[in-house]
Amino acid sequence: MERPLDMNELGELLRSLAQPAALTELAVLAACLFTAWGVVRLMRGAQAPEGSIWFGRRIFDGVLFPVLALALAFAAKLALAGFVKAAVFKLAVPILMSLVVIRLSVRVLGATFPNAGWVRMIERSISWLAWIAVVAWVTGLLPLLLDAMDDVHWKMGTAQVSLRNVVEGSLTAALVLVIALWISAAIEKQLLRGTGNTLSIRKMAANIVRALLLFVGLLMALSAVGIDLTALSVLGGAIGVGLGFGLQKIAANYVSGFVVLAERSVRIGDMVKVDGFEGRITDIRTRYTVIRALSGRESIVPNEMLITQRVENSSLADPKVVVTTTVQVAYGTDVRALQPKLAAAVMAVPRVLADPAPSIHLTEFAADGINLIVNFWILDPESGQGNVRSDVNLAVLDLLNAEGVEIPFPQRVLHGAVAATLARDEAAPDPATSTDTP
Numbered sequence: 001m002e003r004p005l006d007m008n009e010l011g012e013l014l015r016s017l018a019q020p021a022a023l024t025e026l027a028v029l030a031a032c033l034f035t036a037w038g039v040v041r042l043m044r045g046a047q048a049p050e051g052s053i054w055f056g057r058r059i060f061d062g063v064l065f066p067v068l069a070l071a072l073a074f075a076a077k078l079a080l081a082g083f084v085k086a087a088v089f090k091l092a093v094p095i096l097m098s099l100v101v102i103r104l105s106v107r108v109l110g111a112t113f114p115n116a117g118w119v120r121m122i123e124r125s126i127s128w129l130a131w132i133a134v135v136a137w138v139t140g141l142l143p144l145l146l147d148a149m150d151d152v153h154w155k156m157g158t159a160q161v162s163l164r165n166v167v168e169g170s171l172t173a174a175l176v177l178v179i180a181l182w183i184s185a186a187i188e189k190q191l192l193r194g195t196g197n198t199l200s201i202r203k204m205a206a207n208i209v210r211a212l213l214l215f216v217g218l219l220m221a222l223s224a225v226g227i228d229l230t231a232l233s234v235l236g237g238a239i240g241v242g243l244g245f246g247l248q249k250i251a252a253n254y255v256s257g258f259v260v261l262a263e264r265s266v267r268i269g270d271m272v273k274v275d276g277f278e279g280r281i282t283d284i285r286t287r288y289t290v291i292r293a294l295s296g297r298e299s300i301v302p303n304e305m306l307i308t309q310r311v312e313n314s315s316l317a318d319p320k321v322v323v324t325t326t327v328q329v330a331y332g333t334d335v336r337a338l339q340p341k342l343a344a345a346v347m348a349v350p351r352v353l354a355d356p357a358p359s360i361h362l363t364e365f366a367a368d369g370i371n372l373i374v375n376f377w378i379l380d381p382e383s384g385q386g387n388v389r390s391d392v393n394l395a396v397l398d399l400l401n402a403e404g405v406e407i408p409f410p411q412r413v414l415h416g417a418v419a420a421t422l423a424r425d426e427a428a429p430d431p432a433t434s435t436d437t438p
Contacts, residue, residue, distance in 0.1 A: 025088035180217030256303035
């Protein structure tokens with residue numbers, strides 16, 4: 001960027017903006033902006049790609065538009081240097097640079113943390129800082145601020161650190177971390193593209209890549225701030241002690257997450273039951289796993305539980321699941337003739353598999369009737385089991401009604417002296433209503 005303007009240059013800039021040559025610069029700048037808009041429009045197409053950082057929902061709210069506009073404006077400024085004195089471009093170039101910083105930071109943070117509410121606050125903060133920096137640059141206040149920050153300094157160990165070093169290092173560190181997040185988000189998007197059995201492996205690779213890039217970015221950021229990286233050896237020892245005591249559970253969950261993803265004992269999309277909670281795995285993070293029940297409730301399960309506790313996985317080897325229901329018929333029913341008819345009725349229910357075929361078994365001679373158990377298989381337990389069981393029960397009920405098979409009510413048979421006494425009492429006349437005379 002050019003040398004900052006002092007107050008005399010600011011007055012000269014204002015006079016230059018009033019000259020006719022400024023109209024030429026303004027027309028060239030408008031052409032640069034229109035060209036950048038057209039190029040982005042052609043590259044993007046009719047609709048912006050989902051989650052893209054280069055392209056936004058509108059043409060100008062992505063990263064590519066301000067980058068192209070800045071490049072074209074800077075090239076036009078150099079081309080016009082021998083013909084007119086730059087005035088409009090002295091304002092346009094810093095503004096476009098600020099716009100690049102704002103759009104890059106906002107788009108990267110939005111793609112990395114799509115559901116975070118604080119991203120909007122960060123966007124406003126970055127915008128305010130960028131525009132304040134542009135105003136300070138144009139008005140000539142920026143060098144005065146930098147000199148004032150140079151006067152504020154202190155000693156850190158053997159190094160002399162000024163407030164200017166800290167501010168510039170912090171901005172550089174923030175830029176490095178944003179670029180690291182950008183690269184990791186792009187790599188993660190490529191790794192997670194598509195579906196298949198390798199989704200868990202690709203998720204693990206994406207987590208490892210993001211952790212490595214953030215670690216490298218953090219080291220570069222610390223170096224940019226001016227922190228001696230050799231001092232991190234002491235910090236590493238302290239972190240190790242903290243992990244061994246207070247953070248051991250968190251460390252165990254992180255390690256368990258990578259173990260789960262590597263072993264593929266559970267995968268994204270599996271139907272599992274953990275600690276009494278049953279549902280489909282929707283995401284596996286480095287610290288926890290998200291399980292969504294069929295009712296819509298979600299459970300956040302620490303990854304350590306997937307390693308140390310029993311996990312029922314309905315999708316690990318075979319997604320087929322057996323579902324059972326029971327029915328009772330009256331004594332005297334021809335069960336052998338009824339069994340194939342029940343199996344055929346159950347097989348006609350949607351979602352019930354023909355292989356393995358439904359089976360009907362006599363399980364018990366109960367007090368009121370004969371108990372039959374109906375076994376059938378489904379291939380999509382994630383769609384619910386209660387609904388298909390209800391359909392099967394209705395099909396069984398329709399068949400029993402059509403065949404005239406009785407579903408018995410509770411029955412009780414009385415024997416011995418109690419029954420004889422009750423019969424004698426019923427036969428004896430009631431003294432209160434007797435009409436016999438002596």
